[in-house]
Structures are given as C-alpha cells and as structure tokens.
Amino acid sequence: MKTFWIRTASATVYAALFLGSIYSGQLLANKTLGGIIFTAFLLFIACGCTFEFFRIVAKQGATPCRPLGYLYSVLGVVALSSIPLFSITPANTLFSVAMTLLPAAFGLAAIVQLFLHSEQPFRDAAYTMVPMLYAAVPLGLMPMLHASHNVLVPLIIMVWVNDSAAYMGGSLVGGRKLWARHSPGKTLSGALIGVAVTVVLAIFMGPLFNDSLAWYHWVVLAIICSVIDTLGDLVESMLKRSVGLKDSGNIMPGHGGFLDRFDSLLIIIPFAFAYITLASLL
Secondary structure (H helix, E strand, C coil), X not given: CHHHHHHHHHHHHHHHHHHXXXXXXXXXXXXXXXXXXXXXXXXXXXXXXXHHHHHHHHCCCCCCCHHHHHHHHHHHHHHHHHHHHHCCCHHHHHHHHHHHHHHHHHHHHHHHHCCCCCCCHHHHHHHHHHHHHHHHHHHHHHXXXXXXXXXXXXHHHHHHHHHHHHHHHHHHHCCXXXXXCCEEEEEHHHHHHHHHHHHHHHHHHHHHHCCCCCHXXXXXXXXXXXXXXXXXXXXXXXXXXXXXXXXXXXXXXXXXXXXXXXXXXXXHHHHHHHHHHHHHHC
16 A cells, blocks of 8 residues: 555656646746746656666666767757747758758767777667667657647546556456566556547547547547557566666656656657648648
C-alpha cells in the first residue's frame, strides 16, 4: 500500500508539472512566456533522458562524446520548440534540418571520435546522436502539436488511459504473454483491451480539443497511441535488459527515471506528428 501511494503522489506531481508547463501560456496570459516555460521543462526532460541513456550504454563499454550529445539534445529541443514562437513554417524547417544539420551533426560526432581513441568509433559516434533523435526531437515536436493542432494533451491522456486499461485488463483476464522476452508482465489481452478503451475515449474526447479533425483521424491517433505505447515501452525495456537494469533512473519515486516515464511518448510523438501533418495536407 505504501508503494501505491508513493507511485500515486509521484505521478500526480509529474502530471501537474507537465500539464502546467503546457498550459503556462494560458495561465499567465502570455504566449511567449508560456512557450519559454514549456521549452525549459522539455529541456530538463531531454537532459535527463540524455544522462540516463549515456549511463546505460556506458555499461556496454560505449564511450560517446557526452558534451556533444548534451549540446545536440539542447539544440534539438530549442530549434523545434522555437517554430511556434516565431511562426516559422514547420515543413520547410524540418526538411532543412533533416537534409543538412543531421548529417553534419553525425559527421562532427565521427570527427570527434578521431581524438578519443575509441575501440568502436562509429558505434560511439552513433550513440552520441541517439539522445537527440530518441528524446530531444520528439520533445521538440510537442509544442508544435499543441500550438498548431491542439492534440498534444489528448495524446498524453490517451497514453495514460491505455497504460491503465492495459494493466487492469491484463491483470483481470490474463492469458498469453505479449512479449515475454522483454516484458514478462504484459499480456495480449491487456494490449487489446487498452486499444479498445483508448479508441472509444478518443472518439468522444478528441473533438473537445480539436473539432476540425474528423472522428476517423482520432481513431487512427488512438491506435497509434495504443500500439506504439506498448512497443515503445518494450523498446526501453529491451535497452535496460541489455545491461541488466530494472529502471533507467530514480528521479521519480515508484516510476524510475526519465526514460521509464517518457519511453512510449517519445516514440509516439513522431508517428502522431507525421500522421497529423499528412492528414492536414490531404
């Protein structure tokens, strides 16, 4: 019971900080200040994820360039979060980043390895880039999803509901394990119940946030959330189990670290952003 209340209190604080930063512009009646507060919160999360990732791969003997990794994470969040604040055209900006800055960033990471005498320099150059691609870019896309389409909060709610429904459904029904190798607690029945509950929720909740999206778009977003939520959690479990860790960190009592808490959302956001962008163009 004590563990339950610790987890509940920790989750409540996390939810309050997350939602408070998202809506800080409305609460303070200052869009620019709200954008800065939200970006600062995302930077904190990105740096926490970067720290935990480097800590995990260090147990594999990897030696990425940590200062460069932190710099990439910060620049990734700041660059993408600035798009809504300065009304930059997202499609053009993202294309430019993908076509020029990302290859250049990897080139710099590889050049740095010349001076570090790594036994596996290209592996370590790639690991230097991973926190930016895995954490910073998805986090940086969040302000755009909120400012342009007002779907960020519904996505977060759908992830929370899917997690709860899948956990309770799996506990009650049981049955076949979904992916015992990486997460022995997840069941197929729980995953299916999570999808069903999340889809129903999205159909009724989605239009309250954005009524310009047709109901079938919300169904697709709910399926993306449910499926990628489960797979994203398994991906992070795979990373931790590869080095024998139970949690990526301990900043959130009862929940683990930054990667434990944001694992699914970090992978969901790019898929949801891609779908929303395509849907708005059609």
